[in-house]
Amino acid sequence: MFKLPNEVIFYLIERAIKEYRQFAQKQFNKAFTDITVDQAMIFVLIANNPNLNQEEIGQIVFKEKASVTRMIELLRKNGYLKRSIHETDRRRFILLPTDKGEIALENLISIIEKNRSIALEGISEEDQMHLKTTLQSLIKNCNQ
Amino acid sequence: MFKLPNEVIFYLIERAIKEYRQFAQKQFNKAFTDITVDQAMIFVLIANNPNLNQEEIGQIVFKEKASVTRMIELLRKNGYLKRSIHETDRRRFILLPTDKGEIALENLISIIEKNRSIALEGISEEDQMHLKTTLQSLIKNCNQ
DNA sequence: GTAATTTAGTTGATATATCAACTTTATATG
Protein backbone atom coordinates (compact mmCIF):
# COMPACT_ATOMS: atom_id res chain seq x y z
CA MET A 1 0.00 0.00 0.00
CA PHE A 2 2.86 2.41 0.67
CA LYS A 3 3.75 4.61 -2.23
CA LEU A 4 6.94 6.53 -2.65
CA PRO A 5 6.14 10.26 -2.74
CA ASN A 6 7.11 10.18 -6.40
CA GLU A 7 4.01 8.25 -7.29
CA VAL A 8 1.71 10.47 -5.29
CA ILE A 9 -0.08 13.20 -7.15
CA PHE A 10 0.29 15.81 -4.41
CA TYR A 11 3.97 15.27 -4.13
CA LEU A 12 4.27 15.71 -7.85
CA ILE A 13 2.39 18.98 -7.69
CA GLU A 14 4.67 20.19 -4.95
CA ARG A 15 7.70 19.09 -6.85
CA ALA A 16 6.55 20.75 -10.07
CA ILE A 17 6.06 24.13 -8.47
CA LYS A 18 9.36 23.90 -6.60
CA GLU A 19 11.24 22.99 -9.77
CA TYR A 20 9.60 25.84 -11.61
CA ARG A 21 10.40 28.29 -8.83
CA GLN A 22 14.00 27.19 -8.71
CA PHE A 23 14.29 27.46 -12.45
CA ALA A 24 12.63 30.89 -12.49
CA GLN A 25 14.84 32.12 -9.66
CA LYS A 26 17.93 31.06 -11.56
CA GLN A 27 16.80 33.05 -14.58
CA PHE A 28 16.05 36.11 -12.45
CA ASN A 29 19.47 35.85 -10.84
CA LYS A 30 21.12 36.26 -14.21
CA ALA A 31 19.67 39.76 -14.49
CA PHE A 32 19.09 40.78 -10.85
CA THR A 33 20.75 40.22 -7.53
CA ASP A 34 17.88 41.33 -5.36
CA ILE A 35 14.60 40.04 -6.73
CA THR A 36 12.92 36.85 -5.64
CA VAL A 37 10.24 34.94 -7.50
CA ASP A 38 7.63 36.16 -5.02
CA GLN A 39 8.75 39.76 -5.24
CA ALA A 40 8.65 39.59 -9.02
CA MET A 41 5.15 38.20 -8.86
CA ILE A 42 3.73 40.97 -6.72
CA PHE A 43 5.79 43.63 -8.47
CA VAL A 44 4.26 42.78 -11.84
CA LEU A 45 0.86 42.44 -10.24
CA ILE A 46 1.08 45.86 -8.59
CA ALA A 47 2.42 47.55 -11.70
CA ASN A 48 -0.50 46.21 -13.71
CA ASN A 49 -3.11 46.86 -11.04
CA PRO A 50 -2.08 49.96 -9.12
CA ASN A 51 -5.52 50.12 -7.56
CA LEU A 52 -5.21 46.91 -5.55
CA ASN A 53 -4.73 47.26 -1.82
CA GLN A 54 -2.33 45.05 0.09
CA GLU A 55 -5.02 42.80 1.43
CA GLU A 56 -6.25 42.14 -2.09
CA ILE A 57 -2.73 41.55 -3.33
CA GLY A 58 -2.34 39.01 -0.58
CA GLN A 59 -5.49 37.21 -1.59
CA ILE A 60 -4.42 37.06 -5.20
CA VAL A 61 -0.97 35.70 -4.50
CA PHE A 62 -2.26 33.57 -1.67
CA LYS A 63 -0.22 35.15 1.09
CA GLU A 64 -0.94 37.06 4.30
CA LYS A 65 -1.11 40.83 4.14
CA ALA A 66 1.74 40.88 6.65
CA SER A 67 3.90 39.07 4.11
CA VAL A 68 2.78 41.50 1.43
CA THR A 69 3.84 44.43 3.60
CA ARG A 70 7.28 42.92 3.93
CA MET A 71 7.72 42.09 0.28
CA ILE A 72 6.66 45.59 -0.72
CA GLU A 73 9.08 47.02 1.81
CA LEU A 74 11.89 45.02 0.17
CA LEU A 75 10.92 46.20 -3.30
CA ARG A 76 10.87 49.75 -1.99
CA LYS A 77 14.15 49.40 -0.14
CA ASN A 78 15.77 48.04 -3.27
CA GLY A 79 14.50 51.00 -5.27
CA TYR A 80 11.92 49.32 -7.47
CA LEU A 81 8.74 50.73 -5.96
CA LYS A 82 7.85 54.05 -4.43
CA ARG A 83 4.99 54.71 -2.08
CA SER A 84 2.82 57.74 -1.73
CA ILE A 85 -0.25 58.23 0.38
CA HIS A 86 -3.60 57.58 -1.20
CA GLU A 87 -5.46 60.81 -1.88
CA THR A 88 -8.85 59.95 -0.52
CA ASP A 89 -8.01 57.17 1.94
CA ARG A 90 -5.03 58.03 4.07
CA ARG A 91 -4.71 54.52 5.44
CA ARG A 92 -3.71 53.27 2.02
CA PHE A 93 -0.68 53.73 -0.16
CA ILE A 94 -0.25 54.23 -3.85
CA LEU A 95 2.48 51.98 -5.12
CA LEU A 96 4.26 52.91 -8.32
CA PRO A 97 7.41 51.64 -10.00
CA THR A 98 10.38 53.99 -9.83
CA ASP A 99 12.38 54.67 -12.98
CA LYS A 100 14.66 51.81 -12.03
CA GLY A 101 11.51 49.80 -11.42
CA GLU A 102 10.11 50.52 -14.88
CA ILE A 103 13.27 49.28 -16.53
CA ALA A 104 13.38 46.23 -14.31
CA LEU A 105 9.73 45.50 -15.06
CA GLU A 106 10.22 45.22 -18.79
CA ASN A 107 13.12 42.93 -18.22
CA LEU A 108 11.25 40.89 -15.63
CA ILE A 109 8.20 40.46 -17.79
CA SER A 110 10.24 39.18 -20.68
CA ILE A 111 12.11 36.79 -18.41
CA ILE A 112 8.84 35.55 -16.95
CA GLU A 113 7.37 34.97 -20.39
CA LYS A 114 10.45 33.09 -21.44
CA ASN A 115 10.41 31.01 -18.28
CA ARG A 116 6.81 30.06 -18.76
CA SER A 117 7.22 29.09 -22.36
CA ILE A 118 10.29 26.98 -21.56
CA ALA A 119 8.50 25.25 -18.71
CA LEU A 120 5.50 24.51 -20.92
CA GLU A 121 7.48 23.42 -23.94
CA GLY A 122 5.92 20.43 -25.62
CA ILE A 123 2.79 20.63 -23.51
CA SER A 124 -0.15 21.20 -25.83
CA GLU A 125 -2.78 23.88 -25.30
CA GLU A 126 -5.22 21.09 -24.68
CA ASP A 127 -3.04 19.48 -22.03
CA GLN A 128 -2.62 22.85 -20.37
CA MET A 129 -6.35 23.40 -20.26
CA HIS A 130 -6.78 19.92 -18.92
CA LEU A 131 -4.21 20.55 -16.22
CA LYS A 132 -5.94 23.76 -15.19
CA THR A 133 -9.32 22.12 -15.01
CA THR A 134 -8.06 19.25 -12.89
CA LEU A 135 -6.24 21.58 -10.52
CA GLN A 136 -9.35 23.68 -10.17
CA SER A 137 -11.39 20.64 -9.17
CA LEU A 138 -8.73 19.73 -6.68
CA ILE A 139 -8.77 23.21 -5.20
CA LYS A 140 -12.53 23.11 -4.93
CA ASN A 141 -12.41 19.73 -3.20
CA CYS A 142 -10.03 21.09 -0.57
CA ASN A 143 -12.45 23.86 0.28
CA GLN A 144 -15.51 21.88 1.30
CA MET B 1 -1.13 40.71 -22.37
CA PHE B 2 -1.22 40.85 -18.58
CA LYS B 3 -2.91 37.92 -16.97
CA LEU B 4 -4.16 37.77 -13.43
CA PRO B 5 -2.27 35.04 -11.56
CA ASN B 6 -5.49 33.07 -11.53
CA GLU B 7 -5.24 32.40 -15.21
CA VAL B 8 -1.62 31.38 -15.08
CA ILE B 9 -0.88 27.71 -14.86
CA PHE B 10 1.99 28.05 -12.41
CA TYR B 11 -0.03 30.10 -10.06
CA LEU B 12 -2.73 27.48 -10.17
CA ILE B 13 -0.23 24.76 -9.34
CA GLU B 14 1.01 26.77 -6.40
CA ARG B 15 -2.48 27.45 -5.27
CA ALA B 16 -3.51 23.80 -5.55
CA ILE B 17 -0.70 22.55 -3.38
CA LYS B 18 -1.25 25.30 -0.83
CA GLU B 19 -4.93 24.54 -0.60
CA TYR B 20 -4.21 20.85 -0.21
CA ARG B 21 -1.60 21.51 2.46
CA GLN B 22 -3.96 23.76 4.37
CA PHE B 23 -6.72 21.22 4.13
CA ALA B 24 -4.42 18.38 5.19
CA GLN B 25 -3.06 20.40 8.11
CA LYS B 26 -6.58 21.07 9.33
CA GLN B 27 -7.32 17.36 9.30
CA PHE B 28 -4.10 16.56 11.15
CA ASN B 29 -4.90 19.19 13.74
CA LYS B 30 -8.10 17.36 14.67
CA ALA B 31 -6.04 14.41 15.87
CA PHE B 32 -2.66 15.94 16.74
CA THR B 33 -1.39 19.20 18.15
CA ASP B 34 2.21 18.75 17.18
CA ILE B 35 2.48 17.28 13.69
CA THR B 36 2.86 19.32 10.53
CA VAL B 37 2.21 18.18 6.99
CA ASP B 38 5.93 18.00 6.32
CA GLN B 39 6.65 16.08 9.47
CA ALA B 40 3.88 13.61 8.65
CA MET B 41 5.34 13.15 5.20
CA ILE B 42 8.83 12.26 6.37
CA PHE B 43 7.53 10.29 9.34
CA VAL B 44 5.57 7.95 7.10
CA LEU B 45 8.45 7.82 4.66
CA ILE B 46 10.94 6.88 7.36
CA ALA B 47 8.66 4.30 8.94
CA ASN B 48 8.24 2.60 5.58
CA ASN B 49 11.88 2.91 4.55
CA PRO B 50 14.01 2.69 7.68
CA ASN B 51 17.09 2.20 5.55
CA LEU B 52 17.05 5.67 4.00
CA ASN B 53 19.63 8.15 5.22
CA GLN B 54 18.79 11.77 5.83
CA GLU B 55 20.31 12.97 2.62
CA GLU B 56 18.14 10.54 0.66
CA ILE B 57 15.07 11.51 2.64
CA GLY B 58 15.81 15.09 1.71
CA GLN B 59 16.05 14.25 -1.96
CA ILE B 60 12.77 12.38 -1.89
CA VAL B 61 10.84 15.13 -0.13
CA PHE B 62 12.72 17.80 -2.02
CA LYS B 63 14.27 19.49 0.99
CA GLU B 64 17.79 20.13 2.26
CA LYS B 65 19.33 17.59 4.61
CA ALA B 66 19.63 20.42 7.14
CA SER B 67 15.84 20.75 7.10
CA VAL B 68 15.49 16.99 7.43
CA THR B 69 17.71 17.04 10.53
CA ARG B 70 15.44 19.62 12.09
CA MET B 71 12.20 17.88 11.22
CA ILE B 72 13.50 14.60 12.59
CA GLU B 73 14.60 16.37 15.74
CA LEU B 74 11.06 17.68 16.19
CA LEU B 75 9.55 14.25 15.66
CA ARG B 76 12.01 12.88 18.19
CA LYS B 77 11.41 15.66 20.70
CA ASN B 78 7.68 15.08 20.44
CA GLY B 79 8.14 11.40 21.13
CA TYR B 80 7.25 9.92 17.76
CA LEU B 81 10.68 8.76 16.63
CA LYS B 82 13.68 7.32 18.44
CA ARG B 83 17.22 7.29 17.17
CA SER B 84 19.93 4.75 17.64
CA ILE B 85 23.35 4.61 16.09
CA HIS B 86 23.80 2.59 12.93
CA GLU B 87 25.67 -0.63 13.57
CA THR B 88 28.17 -0.54 10.74
CA ASP B 89 28.31 3.20 9.96
CA ARG B 90 28.60 5.30 13.05
CA ARG B 91 27.93 8.52 11.19
CA ARG B 92 24.38 7.41 10.55
CA PHE B 93 21.33 6.88 12.70
CA ILE B 94 18.62 4.30 12.72
CA LEU B 95 15.25 5.96 13.03
CA LEU B 96 12.35 3.97 14.41
CA PRO B 97 8.87 4.94 15.57
CA THR B 98 8.33 4.80 19.32
CA ASP B 99 5.23 3.09 20.70
CA LYS B 100 3.48 6.45 20.63
CA GLY B 101 4.81 6.83 17.11
CA GLU B 102 3.37 3.51 15.97
CA ILE B 103 -0.07 4.47 17.17
CA ALA B 104 0.22 7.91 15.60
CA LEU B 105 1.36 6.35 12.34
CA GLU B 106 -1.74 4.25 11.88
CA ASN B 107 -3.85 7.25 12.57
CA LEU B 108 -1.81 9.49 10.28
CA ILE B 109 -1.88 7.05 7.41
CA SER B 110 -5.63 6.76 7.57
CA ILE B 111 -5.99 10.55 7.72
CA ILE B 112 -3.65 10.94 4.76
CA GLU B 113 -5.59 8.40 2.71
CA LYS B 114 -8.83 10.14 3.54
CA ASN B 115 -7.36 13.54 2.67
CA ARG B 116 -6.15 12.32 -0.67
CA SER B 117 -9.38 10.71 -1.62
CA ILE B 118 -11.36 13.80 -0.66
CA ALA B 119 -9.01 16.05 -2.62
CA LEU B 120 -9.28 13.79 -5.66
CA GLU B 121 -13.03 13.29 -5.48
CA GLY B 122 -14.62 13.38 -8.89
CA ILE B 123 -11.28 13.37 -10.67
CA SER B 124 -11.13 10.26 -12.82
CA GLU B 125 -8.19 7.86 -12.87
CA GLU B 126 -7.57 9.01 -16.38
CA ASP B 127 -7.48 12.67 -15.42
CA GLN B 128 -5.13 11.85 -12.58
CA MET B 129 -2.77 10.03 -14.93
CA HIS B 130 -3.00 12.92 -17.30
CA LEU B 131 -2.17 15.39 -14.55
CA LYS B 132 0.84 13.36 -13.51
CA THR B 133 2.15 13.11 -17.02
CA THR B 134 1.81 16.82 -17.65
CA LEU B 135 3.49 17.70 -14.37
CA GLN B 136 6.32 15.34 -15.18
CA SER B 137 6.91 17.06 -18.51
CA LEU B 138 6.91 20.40 -16.76
CA ILE B 139 9.43 19.18 -14.21
CA LYS B 140 11.64 17.87 -16.97
CA ASN B 141 11.43 21.16 -18.84
CA CYS B 142 12.61 23.04 -15.76
CA ASN B 143 15.69 20.89 -15.53
CA GLN B 144 17.28 21.53 -18.89
C1' DG C 1 -21.13 65.00 16.39
C1' DT C 2 -19.29 61.51 19.27
C1' DA C 3 -18.56 56.66 20.33
C1' DA C 4 -18.13 52.07 18.43
C1' DT C 5 -16.77 49.32 14.76
C1' DT C 6 -14.37 48.21 10.65
C1' DT C 7 -10.54 48.50 7.53
C1' DA C 8 -5.52 49.23 5.88
C1' DG C 9 -1.36 48.43 7.00
C1' DT C 10 2.63 47.46 10.43
C1' DT C 11 5.22 45.05 13.87
C1' DG C 12 6.95 41.53 17.25
C1' DA C 13 7.21 36.77 18.24
C1' DT C 14 7.67 32.49 16.32
C1' DA C 15 8.36 28.68 12.95
C1' DT C 16 10.64 26.71 9.26
C1' DA C 17 13.74 26.59 5.05
C1' DT C 18 18.21 27.28 3.17
C1' DC C 19 23.21 27.98 2.76
C1' DA C 20 27.65 27.40 4.22
C1' DA C 21 30.77 26.06 7.57
C1' DC C 22 31.62 22.61 10.69
C1' DT C 23 32.43 17.77 13.28
C1' DT C 24 32.88 13.07 13.05
C1' DT C 25 33.39 8.84 10.79
C1' DA C 26 34.40 6.16 6.61
C1' DT C 27 36.84 5.34 2.44
C1' DA C 28 40.49 5.91 -1.02
C1' DT C 29 45.22 6.66 -2.29
C1' DG C 30 49.91 6.81 -1.97
Place this chain on the structure above:
DNA sequence: CATATAAAGTTGATATATCAACTAAATTAC
Protein backbone atom coordinates in the same frame (compact mmCIF):
# COMPACT_ATOMS: atom_id res chain seq x y z
C1' DC D 1 49.59 2.63 7.73
C1' DA D 2 49.16 7.61 7.21
C1' DT D 3 47.04 11.12 5.02
C1' DA D 4 43.70 13.08 1.88
C1' DT D 5 39.15 13.08 0.52
C1' DA D 6 34.35 12.03 0.80
C1' DA D 7 30.05 11.29 3.23
C1' DA D 8 26.49 11.77 7.19
C1' DG D 9 24.67 14.71 9.96
C1' DT D 10 24.61 19.21 12.83
C1' DT D 11 24.69 24.07 13.68
C1' DG D 12 24.74 29.21 13.16
C1' DA D 13 23.37 32.94 10.35
C1' DT D 14 19.96 34.51 7.52
C1' DA D 15 15.54 34.92 4.95
C1' DT D 16 10.79 34.62 4.67
C1' DA D 17 5.98 33.22 6.11
C1' DT D 18 2.47 33.38 9.50
C1' DC D 19 -0.26 34.73 13.54
C1' DA D 20 -1.88 37.89 16.63
C1' DA D 21 -1.70 42.24 18.57
C1' DC D 22 -1.28 46.75 17.40
C1' DT D 23 -1.87 51.90 15.28
C1' DA D 24 -4.25 55.01 12.63
C1' DA D 25 -7.77 56.31 9.60
C1' DA D 26 -12.50 55.68 7.85
C1' DT D 27 -17.17 54.36 8.40
C1' DT D 28 -21.34 53.33 10.95
C1' DA D 29 -24.70 53.99 14.42
C1' DC D 30 -26.77 56.32 17.82
